[in-house]
Amino acid sequence: MNFECLVLEQVLVSLAAGVKMNIAIGCDHGGLSIKNAAKSYIESAGHTTLDLGTNTPDSIDYPQFAIQAAQMVIAKEAEMAVLICTTGIGMSITANRFCGIRAALCTTAENAVMTRTHNDANVLVLQGKMAEAELPLILKAFLETPFSGGERHKRRIAQMERAERVAETSCLAAVDPEVNAAVLGQIAQEDSTINLIASENTVTRAVREASGCVLTNKYAEGYPGRRWYSGCVPVDTAESLAIERARELFGAEHANVQPHCGSSANMAVYFAVLNPGDKMLCMSLDQGGHLTHGSPVNFSGKLYEIIPYCVSKETERLDYDELMAIAMQERPKLIVAGASAYSRSLDFVQFRAIADACGAMLMVDMAHIAGLVAGGVHANPVPYAEFVTTTTHKTLRGPRGGMVLCRAEYAQAIDKMVFPGLQGGPLENIIAAKAVCFKEAMQPEFKAYARQIVVNCATLAGTLAERGLTIVSGGTDNHLALVNVAASGLTGKAAAAALDNAGIICNKNTVPFDQKSPFVTSGIRVGTAAVTTRGMGEAEMKIIGGWIADILGDIDNLELQNTVRREVTALTAQFQVP
Ligand SMILES: *Cc1c(COP(=O)(O)O)cnc(C)c1O
Numbered sequence: 263m264n265f266e267c268l269v270l271e272q273v274l275v276s277l278a279a280g281v282k283m284n285i286a287i288g289c290d291h292g293g294l295s296i297k298n299a300a301k302s303y304i305e306s307a308g309h310t311t312l313d314l315g316t317n318t319p320d321s322i323d324y325p326q327f328a329i330q331a332a333q334m335v336i337a338k339e340a341e342m343a344v345l346i347c348t349t350g351i352g353m354s355i356t357a358n359r360f361c362g363i364r365a366a367l368c369t370t371a372e373n374a375v376m377t378r379t380h381n382d383a384n385v386l387v388l389q390g391k392m393a394e395a396e397l398p399l400i401l402k403a404f405l406e407t408p409f410s411g412g413e414r415h416k417r418r419i420a421q422m423e424r425a426e427r428v429a430e431t432s433c434l435a436a437v438d439p440e441v442n443a444a445v446l447g448q449i450a451q452e453d454s455t456i457n458l459i460a461s462e463n464t465v466t467r468a469v470r471e472a473s474g475c476v477l478t479n480k481y482a483e484g485y486p487g488r489r490w491y492s493g494c495v496p497v498d499t500a501e502s503l504a505i506e507r508a509r510e511l512f513g514a515e516h517a518n519v520q521p522h523c524g525s526s527a528n529m530a531v532y533f534a535v536l537n538p539g540d541k542m543l544c545m546s547l548d549q550g551g552h553l554t555h556g557s558p559v560n561f562s563g564k565l566y567e568i569i570p571y572c573v574s575k576e577t578e579r580l581d582y583d584e585l586m587a588i589a590m591q592e593r594p595k596l597i598v599a600g601a602s603a604y605s606r607s608l609d610f611v612q613f614r615a616i617a618d619a620c621g622a623m624l625m626v627d628m629a630h631i632a633g634l635v636a637g638g639v640h641a642n643p644v645p646y647a648e649f650v651t652t653t654t655h656k657t658l659r660g661p662r663g664g665m666v667l668c669r670a671e672y673a674q675a676i677d678k679m680v681f682p683g684l685q686g687g688p689l690e691n692i693i694a695a696k697a698v699c700f701k702e703a704m705q706p707e708f709k710a711y712a713r714q715i716v717v718n719c720a721t722l723a724g725t726l727a728e729r730g731l732t733i734v735s736g737g738t739d740n741h742l743a744l745v746n747v748a749a750s751g752l753t754g755k756a757a758a759a760a761l762d763n764a765g766i767i768c769n770k771n772t773v774p775f776d777q778k779s780p781f782v783t784s785g786i787r788v789g790t791a792a793v794t795t796r797g798m799g800e801a802e803m804k805i806i807g808g809w810i811a812d813i814l815g816d817i818d819n820l821e822l823q824n825t826v827r828r829e830v831t832a833l834t835a836q837f838q839v840p
Contacts, residue, residue, distance in 0.1 A: 283405070285343065291318070292390040295394070296346045303401050312339070314327050328353045366387060455767050474691065501519065501693050511636050511700050513642065523663060533679050534678075548774070578736075578774050589617075597624050603744055610641055614646040614647070636708065637709045651665070662692070715790050726745060730811070741791050744773055747786055748773070752814060755770045768788045
């Protein structure tokens with residue numbers, strides 16, 4: 263009895279609100295008469311129906327209607343849907359396969375109210391065999407009862423949606439449990455540890471879906487509209503979107519989105535403009551440069567004459583006067599700016615002036631900072647450089663891959679070098695995921711994310727410095743900081759291992775002018791992109807910085823590492839990984 267009152271009260275409240283909706287409605291042959299009755303009720307209540315059929319009593323398979331209705335709700339073409347089959351069960355099962363759909367089979371008005379208030383259900387499923395007299399109250403209850411918004415209900419819905427994180431490999435789990443165990447291991451690690459690896463991030467589900475989609479099935483050698491294979495219309499759509507969005511996001515005249523990784527993007531530029539033996543001026547690896555910037559173990563170091571540049575010993579920052587002096591003396595053909603472990607902003611005006619003075623071309627490898635550039639918290643290199651290369655998976659938060667941006671005059675040379683020069687068929691699924699990433703990076707939330715990465719990093723580095731740790735160059739302008747742990751009597755290797763025990767994941771890293779081998783190192787590198795994606799802010803950075811300082815201050819204390827590990831588990835439980 264109480265319950266009936268509740269229904270009426272809620273109905274009256276929402277009636278006053280008078281929200282008009284688009285309602286998709288569909289049924290099989292077993293639901294035809296209830297559908298027609300429901301349709302007239304819904305329309306008489308002032309809503310619009312989108313009738314998906316069926317409209318005849320002939321036997322027809324129900325899943326198609328549930329699929330269409332679910333797609334319309336997900337695409338926001340309809341606010342809600344109503345589905346009917348004889349028992350309502352097949353429709354429910356089908357609709358609930360879609361992420362974001364919460365389809366509820368309701369046989370009473372009480373259930374309709376409950377599923378709206380508790381589950382925020384967006385699809386009402388009815389039984390074709392129900393008594394028509396009960397229909398108005400159930401419909402009214404479902405369409406007009408608002409979601410309660412209660413914390414415990416929100417939490418449970420979030421858990422329900424979150425099941426998708428393991429559900430998305432459920433076929434894999436059946437076919438290949440060993441590989442799936444590795445996937446589940448990564449999910450558990452992402453959930454329960456603090457990822458401070460500066461080159462990593464966690465992508466959205468939309469990016470994961472695109473990167474795992476059927477576009478992997480397509481051969482598409484060539485470029486949109488100019489392919490060597492038939493059947494390329496869908497992949498052309500995806501790749502054109504990626505190209506246009508990349509150009510818009512970074513203001514570039516040309517974009518090649520096909521490189522499989524950052525290294526192959528760099529290779530494409532080198533091969534397009536250099537001959538073996540030509541001189542390149544690059545930041546040396548032990549100073550923060552990348553392997554592809556002339557390391558002797560990399561093709562770049564083997565093929566070209568590498569002139570390395572370093573940071574200043576005093577400031578541990580780039581010294582542009584010294585860079586100018588080296589450039590004027592060596593006259594390189596290409597100057598490479600960009601790094602994997604440099605915590606300060608790069609001054610592209612200075613790099614351009616140096617390149618112009620010595621007659622070199624300029625390539626900026628913005629792999630690490632591309633997300634900061636897209637988010638407007640680091641200067642954009644595109645106006646200053648002939649070529650800008652990047653990975654798409656670091657701060658930019660896209661799929662694992664690479665990209666070359668260049669001026670129009672080099673477009674053809676770059677395109678020819680990527681294909682057929684270096685690669686065969688492009689990974690169109692990954693290219694589609696790049697397009698999704700670029701769209702995400704254009705949203706206002708991405709700017710807020712980029713700003714927060716920098717604030718978080720400054721807070722983390724500041725906390726470590728307050729606790730007596732030595733930060734290379736005295737601080738950070740971007741998403742990463744280098745900690746010189748040798749100054750505290752430790753090695754990077756031991757520091758990273760101790761933090762790993764406590765569930766804080768970072769990497770050992772050489773510091774400028776490091777005395778130790780690259781396997782041992784004097785430093786660790788910490789970055790804040792992944793923790794920021796997860797929603798952590800300054801308060802969490804202070805806590806994490808405190809833990810790092812505690813552990814490094816008492817490196818052999820395994821008990822402390824275990825205690826912190828438990829605290830890390832508790833903290834991470836409050837911040838969901840996408
Ligand atoms: C990460 C990185 C790359 C290469 O990326 P991969 O995709 O691993 O090949 C290139 N340049 C810089 C500066 C990087 O940090």
